[in-house]
Amino acid sequence: MSTKRVFNFSAGPSVLPLTVLEQAAAEMTNYRGSGMSVMEMSHRSKVYLDIFEEVKADLKRIMSVPDTHEVLFMHGGATFQFSAVPMNLIGKTGKADYAITGNFSNLAAKESKKYGQVNIACDSADRNHTYIPEQSDLKLDPDASYFHYCSNNTIYGTEWKYVPQTNNVPLVCDMSSNILSVPVDVSKYGLIYAGVQKNMAPAGAAVVIIDKSLAGNEHPLTPKLMSYQVMIDGDSMHNTPPCYTIYMLGLVLKWLDSQGGIAGMEKIKAAKAKILYDVLDESKMFIGCAEKEARSDMNVTFKTDSEELDNKFVKAATGAGFENLKGHRAVGGMRASIYNAMPTEGVLELADFMRKFESQN
Numbered sequence: 001m002s003t004k005r006v007f008n009f010s011a012g013p014s015v016l017p018l019t020v021l022e023q024a025a026a027e028m029t030n031y032r033g034s035g036m037s038v039m040e041m042s043h044r045s046k047v048y049l050d051i052f053e054e055v056k057a058d059l060k061r062i063m064s065v066p067d068t069h070e071v072l073f074m075h076g077g078a079t080f081q082f083s084a085v086p087m088n089l090i091g092k093t094g095k096a097d098y099a100i101t102g103n104f105s106n107l108a109a110k111e112s113k114k115y116g117q118v119n120i121a122c123d124s125a126d127r128n129h130t131y132i133p134e135q136s137d138l139k140l141d142p143d144a145s146y147f148h149y150c151s152n153n154t155i156y157g158t159e160w161k162y163v164p165q166t167n168n169v170p171l172v173c174d175m176s177s178n179i180l181s182v183p184v185d186v187s188k189y190g191l192i193y194a195g196v197q198k199n200m201a202p203a204g205a206a207v208v209i210i211d212k213s214l215a216g217n218e219h220p221l222t223p224k225l226m227s228y229q230v231m232i233d234g235d236s237m238h239n240t241p242p243c244y245t246i247y248m249l250g251l252v253l254k255w256l257d258s259q260g261g262i263a264g265m266e267k268i269k270a271a272k273a274k275i276l277y278d279v280l281d282e283s284k285m286f287i288g289c290a291e292k293e294a295r296s297d298m299n300v301t302f303k304t305d306s307e308e309l310d311n312k313f314v315k316a317a318t319g320a321g322f323e324n325l326k327g328h329r330a331v332g333g334m335r336a337s338i339y340n341a342m343p344t345e346g347v348l349e350l351a352d353f354m355r356k357f358e359s360q361n
């Protein structure tokens with residue numbers, strides 16, 4: 001048993017800001033004089049609706065969501081959206097474009113094939129998803145109902161550095177692992193979704209930001225709770241929403257404000273990522289898995305030239321208070337997920353630890 005908090009580099013669910021956890025703890029049994037926990041409240045009560053409206057308004061403000069778009073809170077995580085997106089949107093022309101740059105975009109493309117004709121606009125599997133294809137590499141179908149991509153590849157540690165240009169084909173993006181870390185021009189997107197457990201909140205919801213004009217044309221067999229129109233009409237409360245997760249998201253958004261919002265976070269996260277990438281670039285032992293131009297600022301993937309040494313590193317790191325550094329089996333090696341809530345101190349200490357480990361091995 002340890003009384004000290006570790007540095008948690010988990011890919012998700014992942015670290016939350018300590019002040020957020022402390023505030024949630026302080027409000028746990030009696031939320032601001034209501035006499036009850038947020039967990040115990042009716043989602044139709046005034047006290048909860050006030051929380052809900054504030055979270056939604058804060059997210060709209062922080063992401064500069066235009067009035068053409070609606071913010072939804074949905075069950076089922078990001079994977080639920082792999083099905084919801086095609087069920088709602090592919091019917092327009094019966095076709096959709098998918099860019100495959102990693103595990104999750106591949107799963108999204110596979111799922112969408114149940115509902116229509118899927119064109120693979122690009123696939124980085126030829127180099128084990130170590131890079132992001134360029135605009136000129138994208139094979140676009142002008143007749144696609146939408147173009148789907150994943151802006152940050154959590155497992156492989158790559159990140160799109162540009163917004164794909166698709167003419168008038170609506171952009172749909174899985175931003176689960178880098179939402180709120182970089183400014184996004186929401187007006188460019190038909191739909192953005194993110195499972196909240198990476199950069200937003202504890203698990204239990206997905207945030208969806210949808211251009212309202214795209215909703216209402218879903219396949220007739222679309223389950224009610226998957227219909228964006230039903231969710232828009234019911235203000236995400238067609239049934240009981242993930243109330244507590246939404247409340248936690250609200251606390252995280254207030255914390256984000258205290259960090260200078262997304263503009264502030266963009267600087268902080270870039271500086272944190274540079275600390276680790278500098279170690280990799282100077283190292284004779286550690287090798288970055290992703291190509292330099294495609295490196296993710298959220299998930300830093302690296303390895304040594306020996307699996308045995310990788311294991312030794314992970315074990316030693318765990319012993320020193322750096323948790324969850326083992327890489328995903330698809331890549332091997334190590335992965336340090338350094339989401340918004342990972343303190344710079346944790347990254348600095350990990351960098352020191354890596355340098356020491358190299359000098360001693």
Ligand SMILES: *Cc1c(COP(=O)(O)O)cnc(C)c1O
Binds near residue numbers: 012
């Ligand atoms: C984690 C993750 C998912 C899967 O999220 P769930 O909420 O578990 O369904 C999908 N896409 C990306 C980019 C992720 O990082």
